Each structure stands twice: as C-alpha cells, then as structure tokens.
Amino acid sequence: MEKSKVNVKDIFKLNIRKYAMAIALVFIMVLFQILTDGILFKPLNITNLILQNSYILILAIGMLLVIVTGNVDLSVGSVVALIGAVAANLMIKHNMSVVPVILISLFIGALVGAWHGFWIAMIKIPAFIVTLSGMLIFRGLTLVILKGQTLAPFEESYRVISSGFxxxxxxxxxxxxxxxxxxxxxxxxxxxxxxxxxxxxxxxxxxxxxxxxxxxxxxxxxxxxxxxxxxxxxxxxxPNVLVLLFFLILIYSFITNKTVVGRYIYAIGGNEKAARLSGIKTDKILFWVYVNMGLLTALAGIVFSGRLNAAMPRAGTGFELDAMAACYIGGASASGGVGTVIGVIIGGLVMGVLNNGMSILGIGIDWQQAIKGLVLLIAVAFDAYTKSKAKK
Amino acid sequence: MTQIILNMNNITKEFYGVKALNNVNLEVREGEIHALVGENGAGKSTLMNVLSGVYPHGTYTGDILYEGEECKFIDIRDSESKGIVIIHQELTLSPFMSAAENVFLGNERSKNGVIDWEKTSTEAKKIFEKIGLNENPDTIVNELGVGKQQLIEIAKALTKDVKLLILDEPTASLNEDDSENLLKLLLEFKKSGITSILISHKLNEIQRVADRITILRDGSTIETLNNDETLSEDRIIRGMVGRDIGDYYPSRDSEIGEIFFEIKNWNVVDAVDNKKKIIEDVDINIRSGEVVGIAGLMGAGRTEFAMSVFGESYGKKISGTITKNEKELNINTVSKAINNGIAYVTEDRKDYGLVLIDNIKNNISLANFEKISKNNIINKNEEIKVTENYRKDLNIRSRDILQKTEDLSGGNQQKVVLSRWMLSGPDLLILDEPTRGIDVGAKREIYTIVNDLAAQGKSILMISSELPELLEMCDRVYVMNEGRIVGELEGEDAIAENVMKCIMKYSREGI
The missing domain is CATH 1.10.287 (Helix Hairpins)
Known part of the structure; x- marks a missing residue:
C-alpha cells in the first residue's frame, strides 16, 4: 500500500515535468476563456488565433533545430521582411505569376540560410555574430528593394496559403x-x-x-x-495555413525522432566533440540546419506578407525573439541538445493565447510585452527547478 | 631537531564510493623540499587538494596539523591565509591580463576599491627581480612562454606570504632551461625558509633537490625515504610500481596471428603551433589477436598519435602510411576510419566520448547508424534490441537503456563508450586510458572485455599511464617519449623498471 502510493507520486512528478507546459497552456486558455466571457473559444477567434500565430510557429520549428545544435538565428525577422519585399516586387512590379514567385522566394530563403551556414559552420564565426550581421544586412536590403515604401496589394492567389480555407x-x-x-x-x-x-x-x-x-x-x-x-x-x-502547419509538424517530428540526421542534430548540440569523433560531419549538418532555417523563414515570409496583403519595410521586426521564446518556453535548452517540435508548438501557442487573450481584454501592447517576458522567465526557471529537483 | 610544519594523519577521501585516498600519512619538516611521487592516479593531487582546502573539511576523514594546530580549511582562501599556497599543474592565469594584474589577481593593490596601478607595477617588478624573471610587468600573459607563466604563478604565491608552497608537476610542460631555473629557485626558497612540497614524475629532478621523498601508491602511503647518495632511481621506481598483482588481471586465451595493422613514418604537427612536431617518425605494428601497449609519461604524445591515426582527428600536416593486411588505407576523416575498421575509445569520456545529456541507447548507436537504419530512417526496434544486448553483455549497471549517461558511474560510462565502438565492429580498437578514474571491479570487467576482443582476432592498441596495467595486459609494449618511440619491450623485458629506464635514458640524452 505504502509502495504504490510512492509510485503514484513518482509518476506524477515525472509527468508534471514532461507535460508542465501543456498543462500551463490549458490553464491559460481556461483562464482567458473565463476572463473574456467566452470570447476566446468562439469559432471566429480560434480561427484568428491560428492565422495570427502561424508564421511564428513556422519560424519556431526552424529555430528549434538551430537551437538544438546549440546555436541561434537572430536574422529571421529581417529575412521575413526581405522575402515579402522580393515577392511583392516580382508580383506587383514585374507581374510574375504566383507559382514562380513562391519558388523564387523559397530559393532566396534557402540561399540566405546557406550564407549564414557558410560563415557559421565552415568559417567558424559564432552564430550570434553572423546572424546579428544578417539581421542588419537583410533589413537593409529590404529597404533597398522597397525603397522605403510599402508595396501592396498582392494577387488573391498569393494569399491562398495565408488566408484561405x-x-x-x-x-x-x-x-x-x-x-x-x-x-x-x-x-x-x-x-x-x-x-x-x-x-x-x-x-x-x-x-x-x-x-x-x-x-x-x-x-x-x-x-x-x-x-x-x-x-x-x-x-x-x-484554414489552409493550419493544414500546412500540420504537415510541417508531422515532417519535422519525424525528422527529429526517427531519422539519422535528426539524431545527428541532437548529438551536435549535446556534445559536438563526441559527435565529430563518432564520424559525424558536424560542419555539414550545421550548414544544412541553417539552410533549412532559411527555407522555413521564406515560407513564414510568404505567409506573413500574404496575411498583411502588403510588403512593408519594417515587417517582421522582433519575430526572431518570438520564435526563440517559443522554443525556450517549449522546453528547448539554450545550451543545445534538448527540445521537441511538439514542445515548441505548445510554447508558441502559450505566447499566442496570451497575446490574443490580452488583446481581447484590451490590455495595451506595453503590458503584453512585459507579461510575455515574465512568462518566458517563469517557464524556463520552472524547468531548471524541476531538473535540479530530479537530480537529487 | 627540525620542526614538523605539517602532519597529515590518516587522510581518507572517497569519490562516489571509490577510495582515492586510504589512510594516507604525510609528514613535512619545516624548511625542507619534500617530494611526493607515485604513478598517475596514486592520489598525489587529491592529497594536495585536501591540504589546500579544494576539498573542504568534512568531505574527507583524518586530520591536518599545520604549525602545531589542527586545521579545518573550508576553501583555498582559508588555507592561503595560513600561508599554504598550491600551484596547480594547469596554470590558472588569466590569459588576456598583464603579468602584474595576474600577480595581484584577487589580492589587488588598491585604495577604496580603486586599483593603484603604480603600486601594482612596482611591486610586481620587485617580485619578478627576486625570482629572476626579467619581464615587463605590463606584458600580456598570453605573449609569454610557459616557463615564464609558471614563474608568474610563483610570483603570485609570494605575494601571499607563502610558508608552504605546493607545486604540482611544475616542470611537466617546461623545457630543460626553464626547468633548471625553477629548480634553482626552489633551492633559493629553501634558504629563505620556505617549505615546499614538490610533485613530479621526473625522478632526476627530485633526486637533485628533494630532502625527503614520500611515495604514494593506489591511494596509500608506501614509505618516506631520505634522499641521500645511497638512494637510487631504481629504488624509488620499485616503491612506485611494486604491487601485489594477484589475479587482478584475468588471463587471456588468444592466438596471435600475422601483422594486421602497420603504421609507418608517422609525423604530426601540433594543431596550434605550426613549428612544433608532436609526433616524429613513429613506426608501429599490431598483429591480429594481439594487445599492444604504448607507455609513456603524460604529454608524451600518445593521445595525439592515436587521434591522428583515427581519421586525422588531431593535428596538422599528417604524413605516413597506415596499412591493413599490407594494403594501404586512405583515412583522412573519422567516418573513413570507422569504415576501415578502426575505432578509438577516448581518454576523456566526458568531453570527447559521451553526449552526457542523452541516454545509453543513443550514445551507443551514435557511430553505428549504418547498422540500424535504412534510407536514413532509424529502425528503432533494432536499435533498442542491439543496445539492450550490449547493456546486458557488458553489465552496464543502470535502470534501463533510456537512463541518461550523466547519471552513470565512471565505469559504466566507460562501458557505454566501449559498447559504441564494439558495435562498430572494428578490426583495430584503440583504447586510450580505458580504466582512468574507474573502480577496481569495473577495471577487471574492462580487462575481460579486452581479452575477449583479442580472442576474436582483433588488434588492440592500448594507451595507459598505469604501468602495471599496461604491462600485464599487453603482449608487447612500445615506449613513447616526446613524440618518438624510444623503446619496444616484450616478454620478460616488459617490466616497469625498463619502461622508466627507456624514458629516463632518452630524457637524459636529449635530442
């Protein structure tokens, strides 16, 4: 009798860490459902919630792989803007049709990722510096392409991904x-x-x-x-974007869980030297992780510009921080080697529901920022606390 | 009658149930140079860490009497305030600060929290003169050679009113001249009344400067010898290596075949220093079913050699040939090394071996996805089956294969790394310090595994700093010193005295 009691407690403890964020998400949802008098769970709002957060979630999936290798990408906000600008320029100024525009956009995203990957993996410059530089470079290029002005509107077909059902x-x-x-x-x-x-x-x-x-x-x-x-x-x-997101989650969960490449990515973040001595070409893997990040950033850029129905010089500012916050809230480790796709999605949704709920309540963007910052800290502190507890 | 400055009585220190020190006694007289010798892992450094408060009072048993009073140090500052200063083997200077800044680090010459640079410089200069260091105190430490850095460490000690100076292998990384200077300095200190404890592997140096020598072996005090003309090097070596071997090493039943692997004219240049040859003209061969050892002191270049062979994972400008069954291999990446049947079990399992935050299963499979995946997709059932088999066969004590490797004991961690490389199916298994820091029981298990592999006809190259282990386990032993092979011992010749003689002979003759 005594023994089974202990076991139940252990199971609870073990699971509370694993599912802590999922439970927190449910709690936050219920809280705002009550505070907003049931507006949160209204069909219209649920749809909005998905549309509003889709691009951050797409970025967060790419960011997860980067963070798992023990690195970071600060440039994604700027690259989102760049892709919007390129797409708008091609479509609106050069009357290109939607399919080639999307393909070219994705290609440019991958190219940007390869640029970062080259400096980080081959030349061994710290990712923080390379992507900080990328953040400035690509914001600058966006301004050059747009000549500092907003380009709008897109063709309806371009907006199918971001706003269609x-x-x-x-x-x-x-x-x-x-x-x-x-x-x-x-x-x-x-x-x-x-x-x-x-x-x-x-x-x-x-x-x-x-x-x-x-x-x-x-x-x-x-x-x-x-x-x-x-x-x-x-x-x-x-919404179409939900279907897209669903497939991305499926694909990236599969990559991280079941493939050799996925295992390599975790091993690099866990101990790069050990990975290299096990025959893993760590530079090559890191390079492709950044190419992947660039590709997903381009996708997020297409979704975001489609949703705005415009390409704006200042679009995407701060997206990199939202994407990283989603990863950390979702249990990824800043030192690398740890993190799951599902965790990141939950982390992203926690932020999304907070945004959405607080907006409905009429809380200003100022307080929203402050509260989100606090949530990030609490989430990570809780994780560190349960980890140190588990060690004892 | 000289006074006893330090008395350490019945010191016992355990790490996770393994006794690193077992009732060790050490008596040091005031004003003497007392040498502490023993093999790697004998407990010298641990004993000094106990003395200096790195391991605080309460984490060990036994007592320390210093200048007649019992001491219960809680940290290094505590022992330093009593005049006990330790200089570790790895220098603890801040590389981008100036020499003077380093000398007064943590002990700044300041007024109201503002540093008095004038005073810092002049006082540093004074101390430098005293120890014969002719260097500008404003020089950045990084730009100085190791010998001078060592002197700065000593200058640092002098600012703390040192009475008992502990030096842990101070000359290990110094060249002849710098070593000579350092030893002279120690004799100077002795004249001015400073007591020193000197840990060193270089017996000729010890014989030159020490008054008395205490020998440690396997965490116990063996004896304290007076250093006079009658004391021979052989006598000290016997004290260091003699041990009751018994059936500590399991017997092997393997058939030694033809030459399987041969490495010829192997040359490697240091990874950082372009001018420094780390390995020079090394020729070795290993037969199938044979266990071949490489003996040598720390820093002899054994690990660098092994890693350069393993897919050029260390060093630059590597030249030489590796042949397997008389066929030359082209191995310039780790994955090529693995594909050609070479495996390397690192000496540093925590930094270079394991992904500590990951579980046993993933650590074993890390180098072996070719065996358990298809089209890049891992067959998880197969992975579980294979790794579970290794867990059982090698007796890796753990909850299950999903336990994190950081929670395992050293011996079990080592078995995880071994499993990874056994799974890769190597023909040549290079074991670098395979039993470092693991307990006696696990050591025996690892010896058994080595024997089994040899019996299967594999070639095994073993690097170890524990001479008895190497001599008992190996069919043949190469002796390496300063990047060269300086001896090859087999059969009855393979005894500790001869290994030491090879090294000493080479060191004396110089290059």
Whole structure:
C-alpha cells in the first residue's frame, strides 16, 4: 500500500515535468476563456488565433533545430521582411505569376540560410555574430528593394496559403463537414499509432505507463483535436495555413525522432566533440540546419506578407525573439541538445493565447510585452527547478 | 631537531564510493623540499587538494596539523591565509591580463576599491627581480612562454606570504632551461625558509633537490625515504610500481596471428603551433589477436598519435602510411576510419566520448547508424534490441537503456563508450586510458572485455599511464617519449623498471 502510493507520486512528478507546459497552456486558455466571457473559444477567434500565430510557429520549428545544435538565428525577422519585399516586387512590379514567385522566394530563403551556414559552420564565426550581421544586412536590403515604401496589394492567389480555407467537398450548410471528418480520421490514426508504439515497447520489455494514464492522455488529445475541428467547422472550416502547419509538424517530428540526421542534430548540440569523433560531419549538418532555417523563414515570409496583403519595410521586426521564446518556453535548452517540435508548438501557442487573450481584454501592447517576458522567465526557471529537483 | 610544519594523519577521501585516498600519512619538516611521487592516479593531487582546502573539511576523514594546530580549511582562501599556497599543474592565469594584474589577481593593490596601478607595477617588478624573471610587468600573459607563466604563478604565491608552497608537476610542460631555473629557485626558497612540497614524475629532478621523498601508491602511503647518495632511481621506481598483482588481471586465451595493422613514418604537427612536431617518425605494428601497449609519461604524445591515426582527428600536416593486411588505407576523416575498421575509445569520456545529456541507447548507436537504419530512417526496434544486448553483455549497471549517461558511474560510462565502438565492429580498437578514474571491479570487467576482443582476432592498441596495467595486459609494449618511440619491450623485458629506464635514458640524452 505504502509502495504504490510512492509510485503514484513518482509518476506524477515525472509527468508534471514532461507535460508542465501543456498543462500551463490549458490553464491559460481556461483562464482567458473565463476572463473574456467566452470570447476566446468562439469559432471566429480560434480561427484568428491560428492565422495570427502561424508564421511564428513556422519560424519556431526552424529555430528549434538551430537551437538544438546549440546555436541561434537572430536574422529571421529581417529575412521575413526581405522575402515579402522580393515577392511583392516580382508580383506587383514585374507581374510574375504566383507559382514562380513562391519558388523564387523559397530559393532566396534557402540561399540566405546557406550564407549564414557558410560563415557559421565552415568559417567558424559564432552564430550570434553572423546572424546579428544578417539581421542588419537583410533589413537593409529590404529597404533597398522597397525603397522605403510599402508595396501592396498582392494577387488573391498569393494569399491562398495565408488566408484561405480548405474546400468543403460535402458542402455542409452550417458546418464544414470535411473539417469535422479530418478531425475524426486524425483521431483514429493517432490512437492507432499510440497503441502500436506501446505494443512495440512492451515487446522489447520496456516499462510502459499504466493503461489508465495512456487512456487519459489519448482521451485528452482526441477531445482537444475534435473540439478544435468542431470549432473551426462552425466558422469557415480549417484554414489552409493550419493544414500546412500540420504537415510541417508531422515532417519535422519525424525528422527529429526517427531519422539519422535528426539524431545527428541532437548529438551536435549535446556534445559536438563526441559527435565529430563518432564520424559525424558536424560542419555539414550545421550548414544544412541553417539552410533549412532559411527555407522555413521564406515560407513564414510568404505567409506573413500574404496575411498583411502588403510588403512593408519594417515587417517582421522582433519575430526572431518570438520564435526563440517559443522554443525556450517549449522546453528547448539554450545550451543545445534538448527540445521537441511538439514542445515548441505548445510554447508558441502559450505566447499566442496570451497575446490574443490580452488583446481581447484590451490590455495595451506595453503590458503584453512585459507579461510575455515574465512568462518566458517563469517557464524556463520552472524547468531548471524541476531538473535540479530530479537530480537529487 | 627540525620542526614538523605539517602532519597529515590518516587522510581518507572517497569519490562516489571509490577510495582515492586510504589512510594516507604525510609528514613535512619545516624548511625542507619534500617530494611526493607515485604513478598517475596514486592520489598525489587529491592529497594536495585536501591540504589546500579544494576539498573542504568534512568531505574527507583524518586530520591536518599545520604549525602545531589542527586545521579545518573550508576553501583555498582559508588555507592561503595560513600561508599554504598550491600551484596547480594547469596554470590558472588569466590569459588576456598583464603579468602584474595576474600577480595581484584577487589580492589587488588598491585604495577604496580603486586599483593603484603604480603600486601594482612596482611591486610586481620587485617580485619578478627576486625570482629572476626579467619581464615587463605590463606584458600580456598570453605573449609569454610557459616557463615564464609558471614563474608568474610563483610570483603570485609570494605575494601571499607563502610558508608552504605546493607545486604540482611544475616542470611537466617546461623545457630543460626553464626547468633548471625553477629548480634553482626552489633551492633559493629553501634558504629563505620556505617549505615546499614538490610533485613530479621526473625522478632526476627530485633526486637533485628533494630532502625527503614520500611515495604514494593506489591511494596509500608506501614509505618516506631520505634522499641521500645511497638512494637510487631504481629504488624509488620499485616503491612506485611494486604491487601485489594477484589475479587482478584475468588471463587471456588468444592466438596471435600475422601483422594486421602497420603504421609507418608517422609525423604530426601540433594543431596550434605550426613549428612544433608532436609526433616524429613513429613506426608501429599490431598483429591480429594481439594487445599492444604504448607507455609513456603524460604529454608524451600518445593521445595525439592515436587521434591522428583515427581519421586525422588531431593535428596538422599528417604524413605516413597506415596499412591493413599490407594494403594501404586512405583515412583522412573519422567516418573513413570507422569504415576501415578502426575505432578509438577516448581518454576523456566526458568531453570527447559521451553526449552526457542523452541516454545509453543513443550514445551507443551514435557511430553505428549504418547498422540500424535504412534510407536514413532509424529502425528503432533494432536499435533498442542491439543496445539492450550490449547493456546486458557488458553489465552496464543502470535502470534501463533510456537512463541518461550523466547519471552513470565512471565505469559504466566507460562501458557505454566501449559498447559504441564494439558495435562498430572494428578490426583495430584503440583504447586510450580505458580504466582512468574507474573502480577496481569495473577495471577487471574492462580487462575481460579486452581479452575477449583479442580472442576474436582483433588488434588492440592500448594507451595507459598505469604501468602495471599496461604491462600485464599487453603482449608487447612500445615506449613513447616526446613524440618518438624510444623503446619496444616484450616478454620478460616488459617490466616497469625498463619502461622508466627507456624514458629516463632518452630524457637524459636529449635530442
């Protein structure tokens, strides 16, 4: 009896660290739901929440890989602006059509990433300095391209990614049936993979959590997914950018969890010297991590400029900090080697819900900044505290 | 009758259950130069750290009597206030500060918190003159040679009214002339009444300056000898290495075959200093099923040699050939080395071996994804199966393979690194200090693993600073000194005295 009590406590302790941010996110959501008299969870607002935060989440995924290698990228805000400027220039001034514009934008993003990667990985200049320089260079180039002025508007087709919604093939009158179906299908797939995973673990004699814990966890996830799709279906259905984000999360979770390259990225951040002595070409990996960051930054730039429907000289200012904050709140370690894609998404959503909730309450941007800063510190301090506790 | 300045009685110090010091006694007379000798890991540095308060009172047992009173130092400042100053093997100067600034670091010449630069310079100059350091006090320390840096450390000690000066291998990185100067300085100090404890591997130096010599071995005091004409080098060496070996080293049943790996005309230039040759014309060979050792002092170039062989992971301008079964290999990256069947188990498992924040499984698989992945996608079940097998076979004591390696003991960490390289299926396994800092039980387990690998026909190259281990484990031993092979010992000749003689002979003759 005494023993099982201790175990329950241990399980609680173990999980509180793992799920602390997810729990905090739920708490913040409920808090603002009450404070805003139920506006937060209104279908329209949920949709807004996603649209508002999509580009930060895209950046945060790229930033996660950079941070896991133990580095940083300060330039992403400027590069977001640069990509918007390039796309606007090509489309509005040169009447180029949407597909080549997007391809060229992505290519330029990758090129910018390669530029940073070259100096950081090959010439061994600290990432902080290289990307600080990049922050200035690419902001400057944006001003050059835009001649200091705003370029607008984009063609409607360019804005499909950022502001469009998926088509309802069933043509539901009040509800977006396709969105609901996607939620259900995803729930089933999720449950199936979880169960398969557990079965495999048991096959290899691993300790698995209790059945109740598994059911609880799955129930929470499935309910959350379906509440989300239900609420989206009640408005215009799932936004295109959510689908994009969903695939990015899937792809990058796969890369970080299941691929050799993913493992290399963590090993570099964990101990670069050990990684090199294990035959890993650390320079090459680091280079490609920055190329990837550039590519995702370009994607975020396309989404952001599409959403604004304009290319502005000062666009994207401070995005790099939001993306990094999402990573750190989501449990990534500033010294590298630690962090998950899901954690980062949760971290990004914590910030997003705080922004959105406080805006609804009419709290000014001044206080929003201060509160967000405090949340970042508390999140990381809590993580450090639980870690030092676990050591004892 | 000279006075006893220091008496350390029954000092015992444990690290995670391993006794680094076991009832050690040390008696030092006022005004003498007392040498402390022993093999690496015998406990010399640990003992001095106990004395100087690096390990504070309460973390060890036993007592320290200094100038007749019992001392319970809580940190270095505490012991320094009593005039005990330690100069560590690794210099602790701040490289971008001036010589004078370093001399008074933590002890600044100041008035109301404002530094008096005039005073700092003149006082530093005075001390420099006293110790024969002809250097401008404003010179940045970085620009000075190691010998002069060592003198600045000593100047620093002098500003603290030192009564008992402890020097941990002060001449290890010095050239002949600088060493000579330092020893003369020690004799000067002796005249002015400063007591010194000198830790050194260089027995000729010790015989020149020391009054008495205390020998430590395996964390225990063996004996204290008076240094007079009758004391021979051999006598000291016997005290250092003699030990009851018993069945400490398991027997091996392997068949030594033909020459498998051969390294010829190997030359390496220092990674930083372009002019410094770190390895010169090294020729060695290893047969299949053979365990070959490389003996030598710290800094002899053994690790640098091994790493340069392992995919040129150390040094510059590497030349020479590596052949395997008489076929020349082209190995200029670590992954090529691995693909050609070479594995290197580092001497520094924490900095160069493990990803400490990651678990056992990921650490073992780190160099072996070719075996457990397909199209870049890791077969996680296979990974778990393989790593779990190693955990069981090598008896890695842990909760499961998902335990973080930073939470394991040194011996188990070492087994994780060994597992990684055993999984890579090497033909030549280079073990660099494979048993450093691990307990006796784990050592034996590692010896058994080495024997098994040799029995499978693998070639094993072992570097170790523990001579008895090397001599017992190896079929053949090369002796390396200052980047050259200075001897090859086999069979009955492979005894500690001969290894030391090879090194001493070479050091005396010089280049």
């Amino acid at each position: 998926i088509k309802d093939i069933f043509g539901g009158a009040n509800f977006h049936i396709t969105t609901l179906l996607i939620g259900l299908v995803f729930s089933i797939v999720y449950l199936y993979t979880e169960l398969r995973d557990r079965k495999n673990k048991m096959k290899y004699g691993f300790t698995v959590g209790s059945t109740q814990m598994l059911l609880l966890k799955n129930a929470i996830v499935i309910i959350a997914i379906n509440l989300l799709t239900y609420s989206l279906a009640a408005y215009k259905g799932a």
